[in-house]
Amino acid sequence: VCSTTAFHSLPLFVSLSLQDQHGARSQRSQEADKPHRRKGEKKHTCDECGKGFTVRASLKQHQVIHTGERPFSCDLCGKGFTVRASLKQHQVIHTGERPLSCDLCGKSFSLKGSLKTHQLIHSGVKAYSCDQCGRAFTHSSHLQSHLVTHSGIKAYSCDICGKTFSQRGYRNTHLRIHTRHDVYCCEQCGKYFTTDAHLQRHMFTHTEERPYRCDLCEKTFKAPHHLRRTPTDPHQKETLQVQLL
Numbered sequence: 125v126c127s128t129t130a131f132h133s134l135p136l137f138v139s140l141s142l143q144d145q146h147g148a149r150s151q152r153s154q155e156a157d158k159p160h161r162r163k164g165e166k167k168h169t170c171d172e173c174g175k176g177f178t179v180r181a182s183l184k185q186h187q188v189i190h191t192g193e194r195p196f197s198c199d200l201c202g203k204g205f206t207v208r209a210s211l212k213q214h215q216v217i218h219t220g221e222r223p224l225s226c227d228l229c230g231k232s233f234s235l236k237g238s239l240k241t242h243q244l245i246h247s248g249v250k251a252y253s254c255d256q257c258g259r260a261f262t263h264s265s266h267l268q269s270h271l272v273t274h275s276g277i278k279a280y281s282c283d284i285c286g287k288t289f290s291q292r293g294y295r296n297t298h299l300r301i302h303t304r305h306d307v308y309c310c311e312q313c314g315k316y317f318t319t320d321a322h323l324q325r326h327m328f329t330h331t332e333e334r335p336y337r338c339d340l341c342e343k344t345f346k347a348p349h350h351l352r353r354t355p356t357d358p359h360q361k362e363t364l365q366v367q368l369l
Contacts, residue, residue, distance in 0.1 A: 166176030168183040172190045177183040185207055194204030196211040200218045205211040213235055222232035224239045228246045233239040241263050250260035252267040256274045261267045269291055278288035280295040284302045289295040297318045308323040309316050312330045317323040334344035
């Protein structure tokens, strides 16, 4: 039986050697008694949401999300971020650098998430569909923006004229009319448009040109929206093909 009291009757060097061995065995025994943790086990858990992490540092970084704290801010625009990695991704916007490119079309992006979202366009996969009209989208955020059009809510208003819009993008496009930056003006009547395509479409109203043709009946129109079908339209059961002459 191994006992520390028996060491006193032995020579000093033998006693010390046996004590070392005894201590090592005792330490191994204590380690064996501890609960066995598997590699990659998430032993650090967030009290707020229950999400687990393998290291305490990752947990502390995560907890900032719940506090709303944004300790990392951009020196150029002041925007704050919860983690340093998000700040570094954001800073690429200011440099204009677009290091990531699409293998299929060559379009470049500054963020990996933006590239992945774009690549869904090429795949043709539209996994998010609207329950009200059936229109499908490649990304959930696009569906959420679309759903606002069915709600009738117009939460974005123009500070200059008060006109309201269902989406921020529509409001921002409208604002260009007031600021007169990057707007397109008709030389015939002075009417302003936010895009060159809208201006070109408008120009046909000043001429006798009817560049939009229905492939089903060969009838021509000045604007594409004139081809929209109604319940009485004879083409409603056909697939409408529109050609620009």
